[in-house]
Amino acid sequence: MLDIKRIRERPEEIRQGLRARGADASAVDAVLALDTQRRDLLTATETRKSDRNRISKTIGERRKQGEDTADMQAQVRDLGDEISAMDERVREVEAQLEARMLMIPNIPCPHIPVGPDASGNRVVRTWGEPRTFNFQPKSHIELGEKLGIFDFARATRMTGAGFPLLVGAGSRLQRGLIQYMLDLHITEHGYTEIWPPALCNTRSMTGTGQLPKMAEDMYHLVEDDLWMIPTAEVPVTNYYREEIIDRPLPISLTAYTPCFRREAGAAGKGTRGMIRVHQFDKVEMVKFVEPATSYDVLEALTGNAEDVLQRLGLCYRVLELCSGDISFAAAKCYDLELWAPGQDGWLEVSSCSNFEDFQARRAGIRYRDSEGKVQFVHTLNGSGVALPRLVVAIIENGQQEDGSVILPPAIVPYMGGMDRITA
RNA sequence: GGAGAGGUGGCUGAGUGGCUUAAAGCAGCGGUUUGCUAAACCGUCGUAGUACCUAAAGUGCUACCGGGGGUUCGACUCCCCCCCUCUCCGCCA
Structure with a gap:
């Protein structure tokens, strides 16, 4: 607000x-x-x-x-x-x-590019080189089904289209990645881990800006008037809702949660495979900071997300979103996109945003400044990072001509030593 | 789901119709004392809205003792509904 x-x-x-x-x-x-x-x-x-x-x-x-x-x-x-x-x-x-x-949405930071939509976004930097192949790289859909690590048909029967089902090494990879990311953030990046509820009430959803505008994009449990979270941003930011924080800032929290999105109106748009699904998993980073520092913190936060990808040796690029493409509550936002050779394109796996005091005003999150005056904090969050697109990129980048997948060394300890997925 | 107890400021905790924004204590902030720390002593110390003021500061007014409604000239205090917490019982991963 x-x-x-x-x-x-x-x-x-x-x-x-x-x-x-x-x-x-x-x-x-x-x-x-x-x-x-x-x-x-x-x-x-x-x-x-x-x-x-x-x-x-x-x-x-x-x-x-x-x-x-x-x-x-x-x-x-x-x-x-x-x-x-x-x-x-x-x-x-x-x-x-x-x-x-x-x-009313947040006002864009005056320094970001002005543009009508995604076409106005600016590539800030690219890390790594897209891998070259001496064979035609396949999509994760084909690779995953042959390896027996995805099962789209059973998922559809169990629940419906757009719900992921991972099996065997696929499931373990997903779980291992969550563990890897949380460990990285709590041991190297200074975050405190929390494990929040996956359902939130209307006030929390309003606090971070999902409601009232995005109601139709979320699953709503009418009997209890609870909403399934579309991102851990909601419970984690609302950790301090209606409080005057009495701890020194900045505060950095990280959490793994499942995320649920109805994706209403997105039917037919990249709906095959693991790229756009109704339920996905994500490790999220949230920061509560003093207003004067928030833009510096945004750079650091983005760096934390990049670190996840760099240690996995994955090629990615950083986009600075233009005024017409940033989300409702954000004032400035960087997107991280992984190169996915099977898609011949970039996959968004992280969105790092500074909300300034927009969410803090809605949610009533305040602190006492050095003069003892009560002020709104600035809030930031970023995915660190989202699954299963990360799984898609690992599989498509690690694929061999025989259909097996070589895993990044950083994740091997989390796979019990397995360094390659084979059928 | 049933029965009982309870929800007051950053915290603990008084307060059963007007003198209560709310005693007292702790924490915080400012100061005195002090070789340093600690202690002691003195002072200060809620949030929000609004009006005045160019603005800051300040002053006035209004609201707020879980939420909503009612009774009353007047409600932290009496009545009703709801929410939440705790204890016991039931159910249950």
């Missing part, structure tokens, strides 16, 4: 930011009108409340002295009716204002 005071004081800046995103800038005027209405109503209401409090106090004093206060009581009773009606109007206007505010 944006700061209403910022919208009030610098509306043109907000309009420009929204336009850069391709969002509706007229929301600014709608919000300002409601804000003015709200403040006018509040002033009038609070004057009456002040009167009521004062007169009620007088009644108490007079009655103690045995005086008759019937007139005053009648007066305050009328005042009370008036206040009730006005409170009701204040609530209505505030509800409208909040509904509008929750739908």
Whole structure:
């Protein structure tokens, strides 16, 4: 959520930011009108409340002295009716204002490229070289089914299309990678590991920005009004929801969770195989930091995700997303994409974002600065990294002409010494 | 799911209709004392909204004692509903 005071004081800046995103800038005027209405109503209401409090106090004093206060009581009773009606109007206007505010996306950081969509993204750097083959590289779908490590047919029967089923060495690889990534983050990158719930309530989902806008992209358990998390960002960021953090910043948390996405409207778009699925696993990194440091921390966070890939020896590139392609809550975002020879393309496995105080405002996450003043923190998160696209890249990059797969040395200890998957 | 107990500030914990933003203690912050640390003593110390102010600071007002509603001139205090925590029972990986 944006700061209403910022919208009030610098509306043109907000309009420009929204336009850069391709969002509706007229929301600014709608919000300002409601804000003015709200403040006018509040002033009038609070004057009456002040009167009521004062007169009620007088009644108490007079009655103690045995005086008759019937007139005053009648007066305050009328005042009370008036206040009730006005409170009701204040609530209505505030509800409208909040509904509008929750739908306004974050303002992009002014230094990121301006562009309409993914075409405006900028490649910041590429690490490693795409592997060259002296045979035609195959897709993970073909490789995985022949190796018996994926089973799409049974997964569909069990649940439905788009749910992954890994078997044998495939399952162990996935589990080993989760362990490898968590170990790396907690021992080398300074993160504290947590194991959160995979379902969150509506307030948490609103806190990080998934709700109200992305409701149809999530699985909703109506009976309990709980939502299956689309990313560990939700529970991990909400760890400190409605708290004034009393520990020194920065705080770095990491968690493995399954993630669930309905991918409504994405049917037919890369739906075969492991690349776009309704359930996937991910190790996530989340940071709570002092505002002045958040852009430096974003670079470090992105570096933590890159480290995962570098140690596996996988070729990847880093994209700086343009204003039209960053997500709803983000002010700046880097995507990490792995080279996948079987796709002849790049696969997004991480998205590292600075949300500035956007999520902190929604979720009420604050800290005390060096002067003891309560301030909103800045929050950041990044995948570190997402499976099973990582599995796809490992398989497609490690494939041999005979269909077997040589595994990166870094993961071999997590495979009980297995360095190659064969049929 | 059933029965009982309880939810007050960063923490512990008083408070059964007006004198309570809320005693007391701890923690925090500022200071005095001090070779350093510790201790002692003094002071200070909730969050948010809003109005005034160019702004900061400050001052006033309003709201907030799990959430919502009710009674009352007036609710932390009385009544109703809901949520959560704890204990016991039931069920269960």
